Amino acid sequence: MKTLEVxxxxxxxxxxxxxxxxxxxxxxxIEAGQRAPTxxxxxxxxxxxVKDDKIRKEVYEACGKQSFILEAPITLVVCADVxxxxxxxxxxxxxxxxxxxxxxxxxxxxxxxxxxxxQNIVIAAESLGLSSVYVGTAxxxxxxxxxxxxxxxxxxxxLICIGYPDENPPIRPRLPTKIMLSINQYRExxxxxxxxxxxIMIEKLKEEGYYEKxxxxxxxxxxxxxxRKLTYTKKREEEIIKIIELxxxxxxxxxxxx
Numbered sequence: 001m002k003t004l005e006v007x008x009x010x011x012x013x014x015x016x017x018x019x020x021x022x023x024x025x026x027x028x029x030i031e032a033g034q035r036a037p038t039x040x041x042x043x044x045x046x047x048x049x050v051k052d053d054k055i056r057k058e059v060y061e062a063c064g065k066q067s068f069i070l071e072a073p074i075t076l077v078v079c080a081d082v083x084x085x086x087x088x089x090x091x092x093x094x095x096x097x098x099x100x101x102x103x104x105x106x107x108x109x110x111x112x113x114x115x116x117x118x119q120n121i122v123i124a125a126e127s128l129g130l131s132s133v134y135v136g137t138a139x140x141x142x143x144x145x146x147x148x149x150x151x152x153x154x155x156x157x158x159l160i161c162i163g164y165p166d167e168n169p170p171i172r173p174r175l176p177t178k179i180m181l182s183i184n185q186y187r188e189x190x191x192x193x194x195x196x197x198x199x200i201m202i203e204k205l206k207e208e209g210y211y212e213k214x215x216x217x218x219x220x221x222x223x224x225x226x227x228r229k230l231t232y233t234k235k236r237e238e239e240i241i242k243i244i245e246l247x248x249x250x251x252x253x254x255x256x257x258x
Contacts, residue, residue: 009171013167014068015167016071016164021163026074030047033117033121033124039109042085042113044084044106045110046079047077050075059159069161073162074161075161076160077158083151084153086255132163133160141156144156152257153247175200176196176197202222211225
């Protein structure tokens with residue numbers, strides 16, 4: 001399948017066959033992930049392949065008990081990781097007493113690096129007839145950090161569950177390109193454009209029965225879900241900040257390599 005065709009036809013899949021995937025295929029798609037662009041060639045990310053069934057069950061428990069985490073043959077945990085590059089410098093330059101620190105810019109780059117690698121993995125998997133789903137509940141997940149023994153300098157971002165699809169949903173809608181793309185400088189879409197764009201999302205997802213299918217709720221729409229996601233919760237914000245501090249990912253926070 002041609003690359004553009006793979007990208008344009010990619011869909012999130014939440015039901016998988018139990019058909020096993022050969023290890024060489026998994027390594028191949030992870031190698032494809034490594035071919036993604038990376039800031040200054042630092043490659044500041046790590047991927048954890050959860051193969052042990054007991055650990056996979058615990059990942060499932062930690063990340064919202066979503067059935068596809070257990071159904072998919074492959075579960076990958078994608079992490080931003082500035083620790084590894086600092087350890088490489090330490091190992092090569094152990095006779096030098098200069099202490100290396102990691103600025104916030106590099107921490108942000110590591111999140112970008114990890115995301116670029118992850119999307120390469122997803123597209124490589126699609127090109128081989130596999131499908132996938134991103135799982136965002138891994139983000140700054142304290143239980144997951146403890147379970148996978150993630151050290152300081154490593155921040156979990158999301159899971160990618162991969163397998164052969166056992167459903168055939170339609171291609172999901174996207175906001176119109178005209179409100180996503182600006183030329184030369186930022187253009188603020190007017191209210192009519194924004195309302196029309198929202199209608200596209202609401203109507204197409206309602207047509208599929210998207211929320212009823214995946215959340216068992218027929219009384220919500222795309223805009224209801226958007227408002228729910230954008231609602232500020234002080235308790236959750238404070239919790240996330242504490243977990244990010246635990247990983248060393250706050251601004252001006254040094255990484256503890258011990």
